[in-house]
Amino acid sequence: MSEKATLNLDGKPYEFPVITGTENEKGIDIGKLRAQTGYVTFDEGYKNTGATSSGITFLNGEKGILRYRGYAIEDLAEKSSFTEVMYLLLYGELPTAEELRKFENQLTQHTLVHEDLVKVFEVFPTGSHPMGQLMTQLSALSSFYPESLNPQKSPDQLNLTIIRLLAKMPTICAMIQKKGKGHPVLYPQNRFDYVSNFLYMTFGNVTEEYTPDPVIVDAMNKLLILHADHEQNCSTSTVRIVGSSHANLYASIAAGVAALWGPRHGGANQEVLEMLEHIRDIDKGDVKKVVAEAKDKKRLLFGFGHRVYKNFDPRAKILKVACDNVLAKLGVNDPLLAIAKELEAAALEDPYFIERKLYPNVDFYSGLIYKAMGFPTPMFTVLFALGRLPGWVSQWKELRGKNEDIGRPRQIYTGPTLRPFVAIKERK
16 A cells, blocks of 8 residues: 555645655655645745756755765765766766677767857857856757757657757867857867867867866866766756756756856855965964854855755765865965965864764865866856766756656745735825
């Protein structure tokens, strides 16, 4: 007999089915609540609401678990490439060697962007924010591929749209960085793999040969893998709800970029760097004073703790090692990094932080690695979007495959009740 939940309202009991996920997560199906009772639930921010069922990512914040399609994030970060993880998220299984070769070849064949899209960059004001540029360019792709607007397109057409987007994203992101420096754009090179190509277009120059360092390539692969999906967060939920209207893929992803732009979401690693700069410039590098003020609740420390993980963020464990490797390889001597390492030691050793599980999170380490690699701080959220793209696309694709109803949350109205209309001459 299936489990049921009973809700008593106005002296009358109502039964609702309990659904159970494959990891034994339980939810109460209230799909008929309003029809049967006239009530709706109230859950500001949807923190306790399952808006969909999904077979892509499993996250257990209490135990510090993150899995893509059943595979532990630790195994994927250590043993796979970003393109393998892309394939896994999109198609549900890790690819065979031949499947991966074909997939990577498809990506390679679609990395170039239309020259008219390059011209769009020319009209952006100097100093315009990279995320604003990214949103514009992604939404503009639908104009270059009008067939992508058809919601009933065939599976082959749909897959081509997905491949185009995944392939062109690194090119667009690299162009944004080049625009910020006033440097000429570098075109993709088919001799490079996906991640190496991005690094080449970003850090190479027309004046000299450039080959990405394997340590940097490995760290970038890990960063992108760790950011590839994270269940129904703000930006992913945005992509799904926009996609539920049958908006095209490019528009849906552009909406996800908009959601990611906020400092409460994808901008967190930028806040970490700005915090470190404040400690260096205003606090004169006095980390002990900063930690004491944080413990006295006189200031916030960014990059510690997590909204979902109530344990050590599993992604942060992996990035800590990658961060150490990158800094050692590059021989970076930066006061900000020294401050960060001192803060990290305090958080890992101080009972105050340990008891409250305020461990360094993925944003703390990712910002440090990006800075060491040479990315300017405003590019950090663009890099987050580059990593999150296959997750967004997989979630959009899953929603369309299930043909879910259009997203339409309810509300509890708290405004004025019915009022008589007063003619303008009589208003006081």
